[in-house]
Amino acid sequence: MERAPTSLPRPASPSHPFPKPADTFRDEEVTMELPPREVQITLVGGGSHNWAPKLLADLAYTKSLAGRLVLMDINPRALDLMTRLGQKVMRDLGGNFQVEGTTDLDAALVGADYVILTINTGGYEASRQDIEIPEKYGVVQTVGDTVGPGGLIRGIRNIPVVVDLAQRMERLCPRAWLINYSNPMAILTHAVSVATDIKVVGLCHELQGLERTLMYILGLGERGRIKFKVGGINHFSWVLDAWLDGESIFPRLHEHAKTVRPADIAYEDFSPYGDQTVVKFSLLQTTGVLGVAGDRHIVEFYSYFVTPESQWGWKYGVKRTTPDDFEEAYRENGEWARAMLEGRAELPSRSEEIVFDLIASIEHDLNREFFVNLPNVGQIANLPLDRVVETYAVANAKGLTPVALGELPPSVAPQVRLHSDIQEMIVEATLTGDKDLARQAFLLDPLIRDFEAGRAMFEEMCEAQGLFRR
Template identity: 35%
Template sequence: MPKIAFIGAGSAVFTRNLLGDLLTYPELDGSTISLMDIDANRLKAVESLAKKMVEQEGSKMVIEATTDRSQALQNADYVVITIQVGGLKAYELDIEIPRKYGVEQCVGDTIGPGGVFRGLRHLAVIEEICNDLEELSPDALILQYTNPMAILCWGISSMSSIRFVGLCHSVQGTSEELAHIAGVPYEELSYWVAGINHMSWFLRLEHKGRDLYPLLFEKMSDPDTYALDPIRFDLMKHFGYFVTESSGHASEYYPYFRKRQDVLEQTLAKFTHPRHGWFKFGQTGGYLKHCFEVADHYYEDIEDQLKADKIEIRRSREYGAQIIHSIETNTPRRINGNVTNYDLITNLPYGCCVEVPCLVDNTGINPCYVGDLPPQLAGLIRTNVNLQELAVLGHIHRDKTLVKQAIKMDPLTAAVCSLEEIDNMVDELFDAQKEWLPQFD
C-alpha cells in the first residue's frame, strides 16, 4: 500500500476532503497517511479529525502526524503540497501594499504583485521539498495544489527531476456549472479544455455531439444567467470561449476590469448574484477578508466535526485521490493537469506550465497533445506566461530585478502603475516580507 504525505496538512478543509476521497476507494485501504505541518496545534487538530474519519469508516489506513518534513517524505509514494508560507499575515501584505499604488487585486494568488510574492515565498520551501525528495524518495509523485499554480509548477520543472502534476478544481467546477446553465445532465457533457491554470478555455463543449456554445450565447442574454458569472460571460462575448476561473478571480488576470476606479465600480456592480457575497465583502480584496473570517472559526469547525455523531464522507471533485487510485489499480481516467509544455500547446512557449487533458493509469500522468489554441486565447495567455517566466527566473537567480520585471509584465499592474511606481512597490513588498524570502538575503 502506498505512503501519501500531506505537506501543509493544517489546511483542514482540504485535508479532510482528500482523505475522505481516499477512504471511498477500498483498493487504497491500508495506505499510510503522513500528515505534516509546521503548526503543531493545527496538526494535532487535523490528526484527531483524520483518525476519527478512519475509525468511523472501519478503515485500515494508518494515520501518522509529524512536524518533521523529512520524516513525512521518507519513502513517500505521493506528496500532496498544500502549504501557505507566511499565512494570512503575508497574504494581507500581498493585497494591502499594492492597493496603496492603485492595484486593486481581488484574490492576489495567481499573478500580479500578490501572485508573484506568494510564488516566491512558496518556491523557497518547495525547492527544499524537492531537494529532500531527491534524497529520500526520488520516485515520488508530487500532487501540487498550492497557488500560484503555474509559477510553482514551472519552478519545480526548472529546479528538479521529481515527477509532479499541478491540480486545481476549476475545470470540474466550471463544467458542472456549464451543464447546469445548458440544462443537460453533467454525466452527458463532453468537453476539451486547455490553456494555463485559471486561464484554461473550453475549446469544445458538447452534449451528445451538439455544440453547446450557441446555447451559451443565447443564455447569456438572460440577466439572471449573466449575473452568475459576468466577467466570464464578458470574456466569452469578446473572445469567443468560456474560461475556467470564476468571475471574481478572473477579473484581475486581464487589464480590462479593475484598472480605474470608475471601471472597478462598473465591474463590482455586475456582481449581483448571492453567490458572490465573498467578492462583495469589503468591495475589493474581499477574498482576504473572507479568509480571515474562516480562520477565526478554524478550531470551532474542527471541534464541531469531532463532536458530531458522524462526519459526512463523500467523494469530491478533486483529482488527487483519483490519480492515486488510477496509478495503484491501473484504472484509466482523464483529468486536467498542470504540466510542462513539451510541445503540448504549440503556440505557447516551450517549457512553460500549461493545463491540459491528461490520461492517467499505472504508467503515471500522460499529457495530451492540444496543438495551437485559437490565436486570441494564446495572446491573452502569453501576457500571464511572461510574468510567470520572469518570476521563476527571479527565484532561481535570486534576482530582485527580474522580480520587478515580472510585475511590470502584469496586465493589471501595467494598466495602473508607472515603471517607477512598480519599482517602489516591489521594494516595499520585499522589505515587508523578508522573513519569508530567505533566498534573497
C-alpha cells in the first residue's frame, strides 16, 4: 500500500498505485472490547445546539475512551444546557467521561489531548449578513459557508479567532490535536497549519451522506461495503471510482444518472437540507467523476447552477438555505436538547460523525483509515503542496498519515485548483491584514459575476463585520 510520507520534496508520482480502498466508517467489533484509554477532550463551541447533543452521545457510545470532557462556550445559558445534558447522557448511556463546562477558554485547554472546534464567530447575525448583503447585489447562495462571498467573508472573520485558539494551545496543550468541524473547513484548517505548530485536522460528514445515498440506489442494507477512491477539497471532493465486492459500481451509477430528475414537489414543501442528487449525477455524466458533497454545496463552486434562469438552483432540485432556516434549526435543536434533558425525548442513537473513532484509532494504534482534511504533502499530486486537501489518512499512535490518491482528472482539477488558490489568498490576506489581496480573491469567486457589484459588495460586507479596520 502506497502512502504519502509526512513530507515530500515534490508531489507523489502519478504512477503510484492507489492503495486498497478503505472502510472509512466505524468497526465497532474492533473497538468495543478494548480497555478504555484516558484522555481529556475539550469541545470549543460546546454550547452548540447543532453539534453538542450528537457528539455527547457519540462519545458515550465510544467505550474505548474514558476521561474528562470539557465543554467551553461564550454563551453561558447554552453552555449550562449542554453541560447538564452531557452529564445525563453519560449517566444514562453508560459513558466513561466526566462532563464539565466553562466559559474560560484557557482553563478549558489546560491538559487537553484533543480540542474539537464547532464555532461560528459572529453567530447568526453575521451569517445573516453573509447571505443578505450579497443578495442586494444579485448574488444568491444556497448555503454561504464555504465559498462564494458568504463563505469567504466567514473565513476572514473566523481566521483570527481560530488562530488565536491554536496559539493558546501552543502554550497550554502543545501536544494536543485540534480537530476542526467549523466552516469554511479548508480555509480555517489551512490557517492553523501555516500560522502555528499545532497538529490540525478537519472533519466533515459528506462522504457518509454519499455512502447512504449510494446504499439506497444499490439496495444495500449495511455500511462499509462500498469502497471509494476519492479526494479533492472540502465540499468539492470527487469519487474517481467506487467498488462493491471488488467490482466498480460506476457503470451502474452512469445508468442511474440517466434517470435522475428533480422531484415533483412544491418548493415550499422541500427542505433546503434535502439532496435530490440532480447536480452530482449530471456532473457525473459530464466529468466522469461523482461529487461527494450534497448538491447544495456543489452548486456554489460553479457560476452556472445558481442563476435567475435556474430559479436560483430550483431547476436542479436545490433549495437555498435562508438565515431564517438556520435560526429555526437552532431553536428546534435547542428544544430537542431541553426535551432530552427533561426526559420528554429519547437520547440520540450513534451518529455518522467519525471524530471519536478517529481519536480511538490514534489512542489504540489501530491503523484505521478516515476521510479527512490535511495539508497536502503529495497525496493529491496535481494540487499545490501545503494546501489543505481532503483524502484518506491512516490514524495510529504516530498521528495521521495521508494516503496517496494520485491526480484529480482534468475534468475537475482546474476548478478545484481555482478554489484552492482563492482559499490560499484569503488565508494570507487575513493573516497579514492585506485587504487588497482579500478583495482580489473575492473577485475571483465564480459566484461574483459583476465587477463593480463585487467590489461594492466586498466593501459593504467588510464594513458590516468590522473586517480589515486599521
